[in-house]
Amino acid sequence: MINIGQQISSVERRMGSRVLEAGTARVQTISRTYQASLDELWDACTNPERLPRWFAPVSGDLTLHGRYQLEGNAGGVVQRCDPPKSFAATWEFGGEVSWIEVRLTPQSDSETRFELEHVAHIDDERWAQFGPGATGVGWDLALLGLDLHLSDPQTAMDPQAAEEWSTSAEGREFITRSSEQWRQASIAEGTDPALASEAAARTTAFYTGTA
Numbered sequence: 490m491i492n493i494g495q496q497i498s499s500v501e502r503r504m505g506s507r508v509l510e511a512g513t514a515r516v517q518t519i520s521r522t523y524q525a526s527l528d529e530l531w532d533a534c535t536n537p538e539r540l541p542r543w544f545a546p547v548s549g550d551l552t553l554h555g556r557y558q559l560e561g562n563a564g565g566v567v568q569r570c571d572p573p574k575s576f577a578a579t580w581e582f583g584g585e586v587s588w589i590e591v592r593l594t595p596q597s598d599s600e601t602r603f604e605l606e607h608v609a610h611i612d613d614e615r616w617a618q619f620g621p622g623a624t625g626v627g628w629d630l631a632l633l634g635l636d637l638h639l640s641d642p643q644t645a646m647d648p649q650a651a652e653e654w655s656t657s658a659e660g661r662e663f664i665t666r667s668s669e670q671w672r673q674a675s676i677a678e679g680t681d682p683a684l685a686s687e688a689a690a691r692t693t694a695f696y697t698g699t700a
Contacts, residue, residue, distance in 0.1 A: 491659060496633055497666045504621050504678035507608060514587075515611050517621055519628045520604035525639050527595040530603060531573030533639060534591060542645045543638035544631055580607065603632070619695070620680065620688030622671035626696050629667040630655075661697045668693040 505516040523530055533539050540547050540559075549557040551567060557578070558564035565579035565586075577590040587609035594602040607624060615623075634646060654660040672689035676682050693699075 491633070491637075491663070493659065493663050493666060496636065496663070497629075497670060500629060500632060500670070502621075502625060502670050502674045504674045509608075509610075511610060514608050515616070515621070517607040517609070517625060517628075518604065519607075519625065519632065520602060521632055521636075522596055522600055522602045523636065523639055524599060525601055526599055527573050527593055527601045529639070530593055530601045533635065533642070534593070534603075535572075535576065539638070539642070542642070543634040580609075585609075603635070616688075617684060618688060619692045620671065620675045620685055622668045622675075622689055622692035623695075625671040625674075626664055626667045626692060629663075629670075633663070655696065656698050664696045665693050668696070 500519060500521045503518040505518070507514050507516050525533070533543070535551060537547050537551060544559070545562050546560040547557055548560070549555060549564070551557055553567055553570045555567050556564065557567065563580045563582040565581045567576060567578045568588075569575070569577040569590075573593060575590065575592045577588065580587045580589045587607060589608075590606045592604045592606075594604070596602055605628060607628070609624070634651075638644075638646070655664065668689045671692070672685045675685040675688070680688075
């Protein structure tokens with residue numbers, strides 16, 4: 490049994506923007522503190538033997554300038570790496586390129602703050618349709634998986650069980666509450682509340698399979 494309230498409330502979600510050469514991009518930031526040392530969290534996030542236990546199998550080269558590919562997900566190029574504090578990479582999926590950066594900050598010997606920043610050019614039509622929850626709910630699910638992995642590092646994630654969980658009553662509650670938090674983050678960034686609510690409803694329906 491997952492403490493959904495605790496998992497949702499432990500995460501901070503923010504939206505912003507940044508001007509790049511190609512124009513203004515949306516910046517999505519998600520963070521939380523884990524009960525893990527800096528070295529332990531870095532290993533969980535970068536070790537190709539551990540990534541499949543909570544995120545996805547990865548192939549390719551995870552070193553600086555190397556190209557990686559997550560099974561059934563994005564691929565890209567490692568653009569910057571500063572072990573054990575941060576790394577940045579392109580996030581290439583569906584013919585589009587965005588950028589991620591992961592930053593780890595020790596809070597104590599046994600606690601580390603995880604922060605992920607996702608920068609993407611998203612057209613207004615798609616933003617109006619799904620809002621930040623389109624990717625935000627996926628990142629929330631990833632951070633949940635990381636927390637479960639850190640509490641039991643040797644147990645591998647069962648992809649089939651994870652998919653079934655997302656459509657269970659518990660999974661639907663988690664997704665719904667995550668989507669609601671991204672709705673609030675969108676409103677805080679200036680989105681009209683009615684439009685943010687409509688986008689969040691579509692995102693929730695997509696992730697729970699009720700669309």
